Amino acid sequence: MGRYIIRRLLWVVFVLLVITFITYFIFLKLPPGDPATRFAGKQPTPALVDEVKKQFGLDKPFIVQYGLFVKRLFLGDEFGWPGLGKSFNTRAPLRPVILERLSVTAQLAFGAALVWISIGIPIGILSALRPRSLGDRMAMGFALFGVSAPVFWLGQMFLYIFWFKLGWAAGSGFYPIGQYGFITWANHMIMPWVVLALLFAAFYARMSRGNLIETMSEDYIRTARAKGLAERRVVVRHGLRSSLTPLVTMIGMDLGALLGGAIITETVFNLPGIGQLVVKSVSENDFAAILDVTIVAALAVTLMNLLVDVVYAYLDPRVRYT
Amino acid sequence: MPEPLLEVKDLKVHFSTDDGIVKAVDGISFSIAPGETLGVVGESGSGKSVSFLTIMGLIRSKGALISGEVLFRGQDLLKLPSDELRHIRGAKISMIFQDPMTSLHPFYKVGAQISEAIRAHQDVSKKEALNQSVEMLRRVGIPRPEERAKQYPHEFSGGMRQRAMIAMALSLNPDLLIADEPTTALDVTVQAQILDLIDRLKEEFDAAVVMITHDLGVVAEHCDDIMVMYAGKAVEYGEARDIYYNSHHPYTWGLLQSITRIDEDLGERLRPIKGLPPSLIFVPRGCAFHPRCPYVMDVCKQEVPPLLPSAGHHSSACHLSLAEKERIFDQEVAAQR
Numbered sequence: 055m056g057r058y059i060i061r062r063l064l065w066v067v068f069v070l071l072v073i074t075f076i077t078y079f080i081f082l083k084l085p086p087g088d089p090a091t092r093f094a095g096k097q098p099t100p101a102l103v104d105e106v107k108k109q110f111g112l113d114k115p116f117i118v119q120y121g122l123f124v125k126r127l128f129l130g131d132e133f134g135w136p137g138l139g140k141s142f143n144t145r146a147p148l149r150p151v152i153l154e155r156l157s158v159t160a161q162l163a164f165g166a167a168l169v170w171i172s173i174g175i176p177i178g179i180l181s182a183l184r185p186r187s188l189g190d191r192m193a194m195g196f197a198l199f200g201v202s203a204p205v206f207w208l209g210q211m212f213l214y215i216f217w218f219k220l221g222w223a224a225g226s227g228f229y230p231i232g233q234y235g236f237i238t239w240a241n242h243m244i245m246p247w248v249v250l251a252l253l254f255a256a257f258y259a260r261m262s263r264g265n266l267i268e269t270m271s272e273d274y275i276r277t278a279r280a281k282g283l284a285e286r287r288v289v290v291r292h293g294l295r296s297s298l299t300p301l302v303t304m305i306g307m308d309l310g311a312l313l314g315g316a317i318i319t320e321t322v323f324n325l326p327g328i329g330q331l332v333v334k335s336v337s338e339n340d341f342a343a344i345l346d347v348t349i350v351a352a353l354a355v356t357l358m359n360l361l362v363d364v365v366y367a368y369l370d371p372r373v374r375y376t
Numbered sequence: 377m378p379e380p381l382l383e384v385k386d387l388k389v390h391f392s393t394d395d396g397i398v399k400a401v402d403g404i405s406f407s408i409a410p411g412e413t414l415g416v417v418g419e420s421g422s423g424k425s426v427s428f429l430t431i432m433g434l435i436r437s438k439g440a441l442i443s444g445e446v447l448f449r450g451q452d453l454l455k456l457p458s459d460e461l462r463h464i465r466g467a468k469i470s471m472i473f474q475d476p477m478t479s480l481h482p483f484y485k486v487g488a489q490i491s492e493a494i495r496a497h498q499d500v501s502k503k504e505a506l507n508q509s510v511e512m513l514r515r516v517g518i519p520r521p522e523e524r525a526k527q528y529p530h531e532f533s534g535g536m537r538q539r540a541m542i543a544m545a546l547s548l549n550p551d552l553l554i555a556d557e558p559t560t561a562l563d564v565t566v567q568a569q570i571l572d573l574i575d576r577l578k579e580e581f582d583a584a585v586v587m588i589t590h591d592l593g594v595v596a597e598h599c600d601d602i603m604v605m606y607a608g609k610a611v612e613y614g615e616a617r618d619i620y621y622n623s624h625h626p627y628t629w630g631l632l633q634s635i636t637r638i639d640e641d642l643g644e645r646l647r648p649i650k651g652l653p654p655s656l657i658f659v660p661r662g663c664a665f666h667p668r669c670p671y672v673m674d675v676c677k678q679e680v681p682p683l684l685p686s687a688g689h690h691s692s693a694c695h696l697s698l699a700e701k702e703r704i705f706d707q708e709v710a711a712q713r
Binding site: 272273276279280282284291371372 | 465466467479482544
């Protein structure tokens with residue numbers, strides 16, 4: 055297992071290199087014109103362009119630039135480890151910015167995951183146990199709604215109803231827990247959590263329903279019943295155990311994707327997370343920031359994948375890695 | 377005759393589906409004495425598995441219409457509340473299934489799965505139950521049972537898994553073991569081992585056995601009585617030697633002729649029964665077998681033949697006269713075997 059994890063980590067590094075190289079290529083090589091000219095402002099003088107080139111290392115050949123970037127990334131730069139460079143716009147170091155935004159996105163993503171797991175999976179299980187009942191139909195109606203309702207619309211509706219009209223929850227904006235305390239923080243996070251979670255809850259309800267219905271028709275469920283086990287035990291120990299295990303994979307993948315930024319939710323609720331930074335850096339053509347959010351997204355997905363595989367091997371005895 | 381262990385009277389299992397009523401089991405009656413082995417033979421869809429799943433209370437479809445009586449030691453299992461039936465299931469009557477590859481839970485250790493069955497019916501500690509499980513694995517001929525109990529099903533071969541299933545089924549010393557095609561998914565050499573094992577354990581545990589199979593050849597030497605089923609009905613029922621040496625039903629003849637024999641001349645073709653089993657929604661009028669029967673008469677297309685005894689408890693459901701049946705069997709079926 056240890057060897058397997060090391061091999062996978064090396065693979066993560068490789069993926070990271072490929073992705074950053076492609077990002078480098080797309081943003082520095084493909085657009086027409088000299089990047090330094092683009093970064094130097096509306097009316098660049100040759101002296102200013104030269105200055106920009108020097109400052110960002112754009113005067114060196116492309117491959118050397120990339121090499122320097124990789125070196126800084128793995129060995130750290132003047133702002134610490136990992137070296138994430140400085141913004142092309144503000145000239146400020148990006149490392150603290152990225153870490154802070156990642157923390158906001160992580161709070162959003164993990165909170166939402168908790169919500170969708172605790173809504174989606176129980177709904178799925180209950181409707182699987184009574185397929186085609188009224189409850190099942192209502193649950194699947196909810197699932198259809200959750201899948202179909204776009205987050206930007208749902209977010210606005212939630213804000214309008216629960217904040218503006220009813221005043222049950224606080225409005226948009228991020229209020230760090232350390233500064234404002236748990237209540238204010240959670241009050242502002244609850245709507246983003248729920249809105250983001252609804253879509254996933256709907257998927258998870260459908261998945262766990264489908265998985266459980268399929269599992270309950272397996273031969274080993276018949277064996278469990280033939281042994282004379284109580285139905286409750288048949289469902290919980292034998293049915294749920296195998297039908298919920300695949301959901302672990304989904305949770306990991308979805309969390310990984312979300313950690314790379316929940317762009318719409320962050321925008322609707324004005325949360326300064328990675329997603330907002332993505333929009334901002336792309337629209338401002340801040341190449342260093344784009345590179346950094348790409349690294350964050352790639353790392354989140356690959357590391358979550360690794361985590362999922364390790365957990366899965368623990369849950370399913372048939373899976374063994376060497 | 378001794379008091380029967382299990383007596384089934386006019387059992388019907390119909391399923392209402394969108395396409396119509398499926399008469400999976402359409403009025404079968406039979407009885408099993410303690411320690412006896414009954415073979416139930418028929419093609420896929422003849423209702424043999426459904427009958428015994430019903431007896432076990434394992435038919436859970438809402439559209440199932442079940443009628444008749446299933447008397448186990450005089451108690452009608454069909455009328456028992458599900459909780460009481462659960463205490464009989466697995467403890468007094470247990471069942472093993474066709475595919476040992478999928479019949480054990482892939483996520484739990486084999487020993488734990490047997491222990492779970494024991495603890496569902498007996499108030500013993502986990503450790504004690506595990507010890508009993510290891511002992512059962514030993515008795516079904518699994519080498520190094522202590523180690524094997526700690527392994528997962530995927531670490532077992534097919535034959536070993538079926539042995540483990542048998543260990544589980546016998547762990548509570550049941551009165552009746554229902555084996556639903558226990559060897560169909562196994563290699564031929566392993567088949568014989570498993571059948572011999574069931575034979576031996578049946579003596580050791582003093583249990584009656586129901587052997588469900590589609591292969592008359594398999595059950596020949598292992599059964600006291602045989603019931604041949606076709607389209608949800610029993611078409612012939614009697615002692616094994618009656619079925620083999622004095623069969624009275626054209627369907628049974630077809631089954632007998634389709635047994636492969638090792639001493640047959642090379643180049644001899646298998647003789648299959650022509651046609652396909654009927655749809656259980658549109659069962660042919662009259663005798664369900666008549667479209668495939670080489671000896672079909674006009675009456676067969678109109679009237680359902682009743683299951684009538686000829687001698688002892690050998691009975692068959694066929695419109696042919698007894699003399700005719702004996703003539704055809706002797707001249708055409710037995711002569712070719």
